Amino acid sequence: MTSRLTTSSYAVLGLLGIQPWTGYELTRQATRSLRFAWPKSERLLYSEPKKLVEHGLATARQESVGRRGRTVYTITDEGRSALRAWTTSSPQPPTLEAEALLRLLFAENGSTDDLVAALETMADDARALHEQVTTINAGYLDGEHPFPQRTHLSVLFATFQLELFDLMARWVDFAKAEIATWPTTDGLGMTDRTEAMLNSIKEHRSVFDPRSEPIQGEATTTGMSRSVLDW
Amino acid sequence: MTSRLTTSSYAVLGLLGIQPWTGYELTRQATRSLRFAWPKSERLLYSEPKKLVEHGLATARQESVGRRGRTVYTITDEGRSALRAWTTSSPQPPTLEAEALLRLLFAENGSTDDLVAALETMADDARALHEQVTTINAGYLDGEHPFPQRTHLSVLFATFQLELFDLMARWVDFAKAEIATWPTTDGLGMTDRTEAMLNSIKEHRSVFDPRSEPIQGEATTTGMSRSVLDW
DNA sequence: CCGACAATACTGCATCGTGCAGTATGTCCA
DNA sequence: TGGACATACTGCACGATGCAGTATTGTCGG
Incomplete structure (x- = not known):
């Protein structure tokens, strides 16, 4: 039996809506953009297009580069309909997963230094992500967008990511200032x-x-x- | 064989570090606070404490209310050591899952109205979450914190959530203004x-x-x- | 020109985690 | 006294992840 379509299926279908991709290319593209809204494992990016083929939403074509094969997936008309239908459905609430904030919730089990270290790791991660997004987007001004007709979408999308990463970094500064006034993590x-x-x-x-x-x-x-x- | 400890295990262990809880109480508490940093299913909240017992980090005690039983989990000394050790490890980078932003990335498959509707759903969700956090925290001023000695932690934690939900709502307003200038979602x-x-x-x-x-x-x-x- | 290393291009498998259905009892109010 | 809602879970199918494994192609320095 073919398994049911998940939001991840539509995420991959959305990519196929732009152009045909190989499995490997899907994992690369997911690292560049998809992961900021829908972070999924590389493994899943290889599995989902197969599911789409089972459902008739995409077709698979076998190619080869030398003696090494690869599979190119292309969206079908049914796939386009499914994508259109998906846009009218209601999205799930956003969720944030932040282990560093979990450390704050249970900070009483460690020192203030442990807590600050965890938050600084989060701030460093946020700054690194901020830079990645900035670099990619700065390139668009020099015509480096792989799909120029989609620039309006990816740039608006990027504004959210940048605000988010900026918020994380600024909040950590605020939190560090607060924690600096704590004699201990416990019982205040x-x-x-x-x-x-x-x-x-x-x-x-x-x-x-x-x-x-x-x-x-x-x-x-x-x-x-x-x-x-x-x- | 006992399976390995995950971040979710430490999330539950952190709760047990505060006081003993029954499985059901763990699911209730996770809905109040944990989910804002580490959103996990109710099902997992019932499974994790059993794993902690297998690892010797908690003990299970059977109680009964009438003819209905329940299990109370209590942290052990080894559990406390494990928690302390965990605070010194490095946290994973934060990730955001937002289906509404996925709709933005693939907005070309629907109308501008579809896109705006998806973003408004996200803003509504953010405002609802903002209100929940505000309500819970406003209660702390009236001494309604179940663990008064932990107020400094939960309030600092709350400041992040509120900034985040506020950002989401404000960004959606910004994005709506931008999208209002689009004649179409496609090819701009x-x-x-x-x-x-x-x-x-x-x-x-x-x-x-x-x-x-x-x-x-x-x-x-x-x-x-x-x-x-x-x- | 050749050897090392990175990039391309995946698959299999064990295990983690989720959703949903199912089961049963306790409590409160009309 | 009965209906709604809260308490208190478990089983199971399936979705998703991490990691190891496999093999070929491209690149760059010596």
Whole structure:
């Protein structure tokens, strides 16, 4: 029996909608863009196109370079219909997986230095990803986009990634400043600073963008546009 | 054979480090906090403590309420050592899974309305999550924290979640404004606005926080503290 | 020109993790 | 007293991952 289509199937089908690819090329392309919205293993990128073929959404053609073979997958008309139908369905809520934040939740089991080290690893990762996205996108200005007609999509997509990685790096700085005031990781409870943060949360203010104390904050904060990091 | 410990094992072990819990209580607690850093299925939350017992990191005690049984898991000394050791290891890079962003990447297969609908679903989800976190945290000011001595950790953790959900909602507004200028989803390529975004990216400016054109932007932007959304 | 190393191009398999259905009891309110 | 909702799980099929393994082609330095 053919197994059912998952969101990952549509992710691969979306790539096939752009042009035909070999299995290997799909894994390369997934590393460049897909993984920022839908991070999946290389292994799966090899399995999914086979499933699409079973479902009649793609065809497989065997090629060879010397004595080494490779499979080129091409989307079918049914595949295009399936893609179109997919765009009208409702997306699942976004989820973030961050082991460094898990370390914060259970920081009481280690030193403040351990915690800071974990958060700095996260910030380093975020900065590295930020640079990757910046480099790729800077190239678009020099006409280096493999699919020039898709530039409007990939650039808008990139703006989110960059904001996200920037947020991670900035928040880690904020968190490090907070943790620097902790004598220990364990048992502090409601400190003055914690209470101040909670008041900011309650008033929907950001913890970034220092703006002194909430003195002149006449509660005229426009919705969520200011956030929790305001001091 | 006992299977190996994963990050999810340490996530559950971290909870057991706070107090003993039943399997069901672990699933409840995971919904309140864990899922924001380490989203895992309810099913796994029932399986992991058994694995911890096999490894000697926890003990299981059978209780009963009437004729219905339940299992209470308690951390052992070896469990505490394992937790301490874990805090010194290096965390995996953070990953975001967002089906709505996948819709953006492959938006050419649907209408601009389909795309906007997908992004609005994401923004709604983000706002709902923002409210959940805000509500829980506002309660801490009224002494409603189940573990008062841990307030400093959960509040610092919450600041990240709130910034993240706020970013998602604000970015969707930005993206909607951009998409509103598109006559179609397909084939636009490098528009004037796309080029402007790319220049912002290159200069490490944010696409948020309108600050008119990059006229007085003397490239003295301090690192990543401004981001891609500046106009 | 040749040897080393990276890139291309995958597959098999054990195990991890999820979704869903199923089962049963306890509690609360009308 | 009965219906809805919370508590408290387990079994199973299948989706997804990590890792090892296999083999060929391209590249670059000596």
